[in-house]
Amino acid sequence: MAQGHTLPLLDLSKALASRGTRVTIITTPANAPFILSKNSTHPTISLSIIPFPKVEELPEGCENVNHLPSPDLFVPFINATKLLQQPFEDVLKELCDSDSTTPICVISDMFLPWTVDSCCLFDIPRIVFSGMGVLPTVIERNASLHVPCISSLLHSEPINLPSVPFPLNKTDFPDFAWRGDEEHPMLPIISEIKQAESHSWGYVVNSFEELEGDHVAAFENHKETKAWLVGPLLLHDQSKQDLMNSGSKDVDQKQFSPYIKWLDQKMEGLGPGNVIYVAFGSQSYMTDLQMEEIALGLEMAGQPFIWVVRSRTWVPPVGWEDRVKERGLVIRDWVDQRGILEHPAIGGFLTHCGWNSVLEGLSMGVPLLAWPMGAEQGLNARYTAMGLKAGLMVLQERDAKDDPMTVQHNVICDSVKELMRGDQGKKARERAQELGRKARQAVEKGGSSDKKLDELIECLTLKTRIQGRPADPKG
Numbered sequence: 001m002a003q004g005h006t007l008p009l010l011d012l013s014k015a016l017a018s019r020g021t022r023v024t025i026i027t028t029p030a031n032a033p034f035i036l037s038k039n040s041t042h043p044t045i046s047l048s049i050i051p052f053p054k055v056e057e058l059p060e061g062c063e064n065v066n067h068l069p070s071p072d073l074f075v076p077f078i079n080a081t082k083l084l085q086q087p088f089e090d091v092l093k094e095l096c097d098s099d100s101t102t103p104i105c106v107i108s109d110m111f112l113p114w115t116v117d118s119c120c121l122f123d124i125p126r127i128v129f130s131g132m133g134v135l136p137t138v139i140e141r142n143a144s145l146h147v148p149c150i151s152s153l154l155h156s157e158p159i160n161l162p163s164v165p166f167p168l169n170k171t172d173f174p175d176f177a178w179r180g181d182e183e184h185p186m187l188p189i190i191s192e193i194k195q196a197e198s199h200s201w202g203y204v205v206n207s208f209e210e211l212e213g214d215h216v217a218a219f220e221n222h223k224e225t226k227a228w229l230v231g232p233l234l235l236h237d238q239s240k241q242d243l244m245n246s247g248s249k250d251v252d253q254k255q256f257s258p259y260i261k262w263l264d265q266k267m268e269g270l271g272p273g274n275v276i277y278v279a280f281g282s283q284s285y286m287t288d289l290q291m292e293e294i295a296l297g298l299e300m301a302g303q304p305f306i307w308v309v310r311s312r313t314w315v316p317p318v319g320w321e322d323r324v325k326e327r328g329l330v331i332r333d334w335v336d337q338r339g340i341l342e343h344p345a346i347g348g349f350l351t352h353c354g355w356n357s358v359l360e361g362l363s364m365g366v367p368l369l370a371w372p373m374g375a376e377q378g379l380n381a382r383y384t385a386m387g388l389k390a391g392l393m394v395l396q397e398r399d400a401k402d403d404p405m406t407v408q409h410n411v412i413c414d415s416v417k418e419l420m421r422g423d424q425g426k427k428a429r430e431r432a433q434e435l436g437r438k439a440r441q442a443v444e445k446g447g448s449s450d451k452k453l454d455e456l457i458e459c460l461t462l463k464t465r466i467q468g469r470p471a472d473p474k475g
Ligand SMILES: O=c1ccn([C@@H]2O[C@H](COP(=O)(O)OP(=O)(O)O[C@H]3O[C@H](CO)[C@@H](O)[C@H](O)[C@H]3O)[C@@H](O)[C@H]2O)c(=O)[nH]1
Pocket: 002, 003, 004, 005, 007, 130, 131, 132, 279, 280, 281, 282, 283, 284, 308, 333, 334, 335, 336, 337, 338, 353, 354, 355, 356, 357, 358, 360, 374, 375, 376, 377
């Protein structure tokens, strides 16, 4: 129940449905409209809506991480989702009661570890989806094996891990992993997630063999289960093509959305690759001071930009909007990020490096300016910039407590200029374009991810027919 997890799972649903598999998406009332809006063309995908529990800590109607007024409510939110277990099992029972709808598997987000018990109850294999890449997952594991006391390291001390071809800092890891706070409220949740994973049948990963195939063995070893690399999931989406063919209004709306029109104009006036897209996913929180520095940095860089602003409190400095109006577009709404990234006017992406944003940027051949803000984004950022060499990093200093300090406008300006106009940016762009070509090949007919998805369905269905239920892929 977070857009960064829902979107790739919807892509996966569509990819499964286009192969003739029936998909039931189980969700809650406030999440249903978004899912329906993204899923109008697949008759074999249905929605089953179960009520979200009422809990004191959460505001009324808050059923998605993106609705949380503060990151402090993340743990109460995750705990509230545990109360979905009974209605979830009622849906499974209903599906199992009819021979024609008995599920061949449950694909569950990792943040719903209790689904492993429900799957056990109905003897259905559970497949986990975490939304993360292969190498960032392996790095997290390796760090706990090879660096037992990560919290005692200095922020500046490099961490070199076996089979990771670039050095890391402790602050690249999620903060519950390096703060050394044994009371951190995320720790029990992480422990439940890990336990549930080790009892699951398999893992679907939004990545592809050509990008991360070398790390799959380590991933499987760590997760004690088989991994199926079936991404980039966004590229499987045939519905856009279907819409084009059907002449649907959705396509017209996309073509005429104001920001696409704006990009068309920039393309006409300046040619391709001149606009930087600035967006930090669906969950990042930023201070108003930091917003101001970004505004000034973008102005100073002199590069055309589209900036998606999630803050409800930030107002631009007086006169700023007037000064940038010819070359900057600020959007305070949900955008079609993929539509923006695939527009030829876009030449760079200033991103927090959520794994979806990384994959979306690379799939479209757009180099990244990496500015991680939490979770595993520090690992994704270093991996993209130093491992894949398809991006650059924004230099962020830390204070005495290792908390991130406000990044100043001159740093933002210099980073944007280097990505868009410098030699390093040029190399990163070439590399992103090469990875984009490989990504598209992976999902084409006969590509590595296309074959993996077929294999996954075949494995689940054939074994179900022969043995009554899927065989253990570990066996
Ligand atoms: O206006 C918007 C804002 C976002 N998006 C989409 O929303 C998704 C955001 O996902 P991501 O870039 O991964 O960022 P988060 O929402 O922050 O994702 C969470 O989930 C990811 C996958 O597990 C993790 O890698 C991140 O660290 C975690 O914060 C992407 O598909 C974007 O295209 C839009 O389409 N329009």
